Amino acid sequence: MRWLPAFLTLLLLQLSCGGPREPRWNVVLITLDTLRADHLGCYGYAHARTPNIDAFAAEALRFERAFSTINTTLPSHAAMLTGQFPRALGVPRNSFPVPEDVPVLAELLAEQGYATAAFVSASALHADLGLARGFATYDQTFDVRGVDQEQRRAEATTRAVLEWWEARPARPFFLWVHYFDPHYPYTPPPPYDALYGADYDGPADGSMEYLLRIWGWSGPKITAPAADLQRLVDLYDGEIAYLDHWLGPLLAQLGQDHVRDRTLVIIVADHGESLTEHDYLFNHGKRLYQQSIRVPLMLRFPGAMAVSPRTVRDQVQSRDLFATILSIAGIDPPTGDRGFDLVPLAHGEPYAGGPYAFAEASRPWEIEKQYPKMYPNMPKAQMVVAYPWKLIVTPFERTVELYNLDDDPGELTNLAPQHGDRVANLREQLDRWWGAKLRMGAEPDPRSLERLRSLGYIK
Numbered sequence: 001m002r003w004l005p006a007f008l009t010l011l012l013l014q015l016s017c018g019g020p021r022e023p024r025w026n027v028v029l030i031t032l033d034t035l036r037a038d039h040l041g042c043y044g045y046a047h048a049r050t051p052n053i054d055a056f057a058a059e060a061l062r063f064e065r066a067f068s069t070i071n072t073t074l075p076s077h078a079a080m081l082t083g084q085f086p087r088a089l090g091v092p093r094n095s096f097p098v099p100e101d102v103p104v105l106a107e108l109l110a111e112q113g114y115a116t117a118a119f120v121s122a123s124a125l126h127a128d129l130g131l132a133r134g135f136a137t138y139d140q141t142f143d144v145r146g147v148d149q150e151q152r153r154a155e156a157t158t159r160a161v162l163e164w165w166e167a168r169p170a171r172p173f174f175l176w177v178h179y180f181d182p183h184y185p186y187t188p189p190p191p192y193d194a195l196y197g198a199d200y201d202g203p204a205d206g207s208m209e210y211l212l213r214i215w216g217w218s219g220p221k222i223t224a225p226a227a228d229l230q231r232l233v234d235l236y237d238g239e240i241a242y243l244d245h246w247l248g249p250l251l252a253q254l255g256q257d258h259v260r261d262r263t264l265v266i267i268v269a270d271h272g273e274s275l276t277e278h279d280y281l282f283n284h285g286k287r288l289y290q291q292s293i294r295v296p297l298m299l300r301f302p303g304a305m306a307v308s309p310r311t312v313r314d315q316v317q318s319r320d321l322f323a324t325i326l327s328i329a330g331i332d333p334p335t336g337d338r339g340f341d342l343v344p345l346a347h348g349e350p351y352a353g354g355p356y357a358f359a360e361a362s363r364p365w366e367i368e369k370q371y372p373k374m375y376p377n378m379p380k381a382q383m384v385v386a387y388p389w390k391l392i393v394t395p396f397e398r399t400v401e402l403y404n405l406d407d408d409p410g411e412l413t414n415l416a417p418q419h420g421d422r423v424a425n426l427r428e429q430l431d432r433w434w435g436a437k438l439r440m441g442a443e444p445d446p447r448s449l450e451r452l453r454s455l456g457y458i459k
Contacts, residue, residue, distance in 0.1 A: 106134030
C-alpha cells in the first residue's frame with residue numbers, strides 16, 4: 001500500500017480547500033494505431049529501430065500481457081476512453097458513434113478543472129463519432145487522402161501537438177495524441193522506406209492497391225511469393241521506425257524535469273496487425289490471434305510518485321486506462337463496469353480485474369445482413385484469456401480453438417479436442433460476458449459507411 005501517502009496528501013489538500021481541488025497531475029495518453037507489441041525493441045524484436053519508445057519503456061511500467069478489447073480503431077479507443085467493452089457500448093466497429101449518455105474521459109476530467117486537448121490522425125476517430133466530448137481542442141486536420149481513410153502522418157501530428165504545447169493553458173492538462181502510423185498502407189517516407197530490405201526490387205510497394213489485390217478485394221486475388229511478403233513486413237517496420245522518430249520531439253518535451261515530475265504518460269496501441277500469420281495477410285479485425293489483440297502498454301508515472309520502472313506480468317486490458325487515469329486525477333469512476341485501476345500494480349499490489357480478459361473481433365461486417373435485428377456481427381469471433389490459456393470461439397465459422405500461450409505463443413496447435421473440461425469452463429465465462437449488458441447501438445454514421453463502401457469493405 002505504498003501508494004496511499006500520495007493520495008492521502010491529495011485528499012487532505014482537497015478537504016483543506018473546502019471544495020474541488022486543483023488537479024495535481026498532468027495526464028498524457030499516446031495511442032499508436034495498429035502497432036504490434038512484438039515489433040518493438042523493448043518487447044524483444046531484434047530488428048526494431050525504436051530507440052525513443054524503448055528509452056521510454058526503460059523508465060516505465062511495461063506490461064507484458066496487455067490485451068485490447070477489439071481489433072479496430074474506433075471501438076478500441078472508445079473502450080479506453082469510457083472503460084466499457086465495445087459490446088456494452090454498442091460500438092461493434094468503426095462508424096458506430098459512442099452513445100451520448102455514456103460519459104467519456106475528457107468530460108469527467110474537464111469538469112474537475114483539467115485543460116483538455118486531443119490530436120487524432122485518422123477519420124475513424126472523427127469528432128462526430130462521440131469521443132471529442134469534453135475536449136477544448138480536438139484537432140483532426142487530415143492531410144492524406146486517397147487511401148483507406150483520411151489521415152495524417154506522424155510528423156504532421158507531432159508538429160501540431162508541439163504548437164499547442166507552446167501555448168497550453170497554465171493548469172494541469174489531459175492530452176490525448178493518436179498516431180495512425182503504422183496502419184496500412186505501408187508507405188513510410190524516405191529514408192524509412194529503405195531502412196529494411198533496401199535491395200528489394202518487386203511489386204510489393206505497400207500501397208492500398210497492392211494490399212487489395214493480396215486480399216482479393218480488387219480483381220483476382222494474387223498469391224505473393226515469400227520475398228514480396230517479407231517486403232511488406234519490412235515496410236511495416238519502416239513505418240514503426242518513422243513513427244518512433246517523430247515521437248522523439250514530443251517525448252523530449254514530456255521528459256523535461258518540471259513536466260516529468262508531475263505527468264503520467266501512457267503509451268499504448270489500440271490493436272496490432274496480422275502480417276503473415278494464420279493465412280490472414282496484413283490486416284486486422286477478423287481474427288483474434290495474438291498478433292492483432294495483444295498490445296504494447298507502458299505507463300510512466302509522475303516523478304514525484306517515485307514509482308520504479310519494471311516489467312508487469314499481470315494480465316490486463318487497455319480499457320483499464322479509463323479507471324487508471326481517473327484514479328490518478330482523484331476522480332471516482334461512474335458506476336458499473338468501467339475497467340480496473342492499474343495504479344496499485346505500480347506498487348506491487350495485485351490486479352483487481354480478476355483472471356479473465358475478453359475481446360471481440362470487428363469483422364466480418366457483411367454477416368450482419370443475415371441478422372439485422374441483432375447486435376452487429378453477433379456471430380463474429382470472441383475471446384477469453386485466463387493466462388496462459390486462451391479460448392477463441394468463432395460462431396460464423398463454427399470453430400472453437402484453445403491455446404496455451406506459454407507453450408505455443410504462435411497459436412499453432414489447437415488443444416480444444418484434448419481439453420474438453422477447460423474449454424467448457426472458459427466457454428462458460430465467455431458466454432456470461434457476451435450475454436451481459438449487450439447494447440444494440442445506434443445506426444452507423446452514413447458518411448463513414450459511404451467511405452467504407454467506396455473502398456470495397458462493405459457492399
